[in-house]
Amino acid sequence: MPRIVREAEIDWAGTTARGSGVVRAASTGSFELPATIASRIEVIEGKTSPEELLAAAHATCYVTSLGSELARLGTPPESMSVRCTITMDEVEGAGHRIVSSHITARATAPGADVESLAAAAQAADEGCPFSALIRATATVTLDATLDEGGS
């Protein structure tokens, strides 16, 4: 079984409060992004944050799982659109915690109906490696709908 390794790196200068970092996709070079603590918890100002990167990871992981599940049911998708919102909150006595990930999925899958999509959406959540991890420590919620072109 292949082991797949992906690497990223960040250089941070100064303290958390006043400093800033640049996070890079080391495996692929596909992104290089500024990040600050202010952009993480206050005003975004066009800078990314760990939570936004996790939202991108979860959306990407989930969409591939959903496509597999729809194909398994004999209704491969023509297209899918997934939005993920990660929420970090201050939890009393525990500091900042990632408390939830909410997935909104829309699929165009000819032949799929409301029930089969719901089943595929649930199975995709169970099969997505990121869902499996985050579900152990936070709440994962799903909202899946069929776009026109489905039936």
Place this chain on the structure above:
Amino acid sequence: MAADRTAHVTWSGSLMEGSGTITSVESGAFGPLDVSWAARTEDTEGLTSPEELIAAAHAACFSMALSHGLAQGGTPPEKLEVDATVTFVPGTGITKIALAVRGSVPGLDEAAFREAAEGAKENCPVSKALAAVPEITVEASLA
């Protein structure tokens, strides 16, 4: 105070032959970024993947937690360089995250830096969120 961050992905076609795009993120800091199953599990061909994004999230979170801990301890860092490596085994899941940090921290010795790095690894919100990963390690050294 809650902080929400949203990302949006579209995908066309099947898993193996199709492809997707991280079309936008809330901050506008990146995107569109293309993704595919082949790039996720075989040669990257310059395309990112969930695991690379997790690596980026964890590296960023850890660096913030460590710089905060060092400043609180009276030895704020001049610079931290952090690598995060995520290992994904299809069919099994994410099996390991390895963090590595090199730091320039005036007034701090190697042992204290390693201890601070262990603390940041334990306490950063991404580590807490991904606590179900079987192995999360950190190597720390002073530059």
